[in-house]
Amino acid sequence: MYQQESNVEEIVPNLSRSASIASYGRIDPFLSKPKSQQMTLKGMIKGTKNILGRYVGKWFYDKGIPFDAANSLYFSPIVSAIQRAEPGVKPPTAYELSGPILDEEVEELTKWIEEYKQSWPRIGITLMSDGWLNKVSKNEFLNFLAYSPKGTAVLSSKDASRTKKDANFYVRLYDHIVEEVGDKHVVQFITDNARACVFAGSKLIEKMKHLVWTPCAAHNIDLMLEEIGEIKIVKETLEEARCLKEIVYL
Structure with a gap:
């Protein structure tokens, strides 16, 4: 069996020795320099994967990242990108993530939404309304999303915290949203089943005969x-x- 010396230092060459756990000042033994040892190639691969898992795990635990974040479709590409990066490439800083990189993401998403809208005249969309309550601030928001075979996009969010949410409110709001999107593009409108929403939905289809109003199945x-x-x-x-x-x- 092929033998080769395992050198974990090559994986994390510039790791700080001053790292601590939970800010208690105790040096994490996992971050100290490991001893080299002879192992098989299979053992090296297994050991490297374990090291990767440990470091990712420590990042998750330290920042309270939900475990299901590992199921994100962007998680594996992150690891692949890191593997392809040349030695010495530094990770993005907090400033870069909140500034230039975020700006690039916004620009990319805005471009995608504009391309997405180009398909509306041809295939139409389902407009969806979704209420959301911020349990901390107690602010209530109404989010509007567009769905089509090409994907789903959030179109707008309305703060309804200090508004009387009666039937007239929903009639005006739904009418405004449909007009904003373009009534000829909307094939279906899905809302929850509150009485005011049901009334507003019925008024909407009276005005726009081609449109189908559907109560939310989950809310039902x-x-x-x-x-x-x-x-x-x-x-x-x-x-x-x-x-x-x-x-x-x-």
Whole structure:
């Protein structure tokens, strides 16, 4: 079997020796210089992957990055780009990420959206409304998205925190959004099932005969489950389950 000396220093040649864990001042032993040792090529590959995983893991843990971020379609390309980078290439700084690099991403996304809009006259879009509540600031936003076979894009976001959200509000808002996008491009409009939204949707299709209004299926299911939860035997069972959960996690 081919033998070769493992030199982890080649992977992270300029690693700082002053790194600490959770700001307690303790030097992370993993970041100290490892000892060279003889190992097989298979062992080297396995060891290198483990080292990569450990460093990525430490970054995730240190900054509280959600684990499912590793499922992002951009995660593997990051690793590939790092592998292709020449020795000595430094990672982007916080300034670069929040400045020039962000500007490039905005420019690229803006260009994609403009190209995306070019397909609307040919294939049309489904316009979707999605409410979102900021649990910290208590601000409520209404997001509008466009969907077509070419993809999904967020078109706009309206702050509805200090607005009376009655039927008239939604009628005016939906009418404005459709006109802004171009009513001839909108094939379907999906909203939630609040009474005011249902009323606004019915008014919208009265005005625009070609448009189809559709209630959100997920919201429908949510409302159904809420009603099922009010059935006596179901409600009592849920309350018992909540009590049991409190005991188990004490």
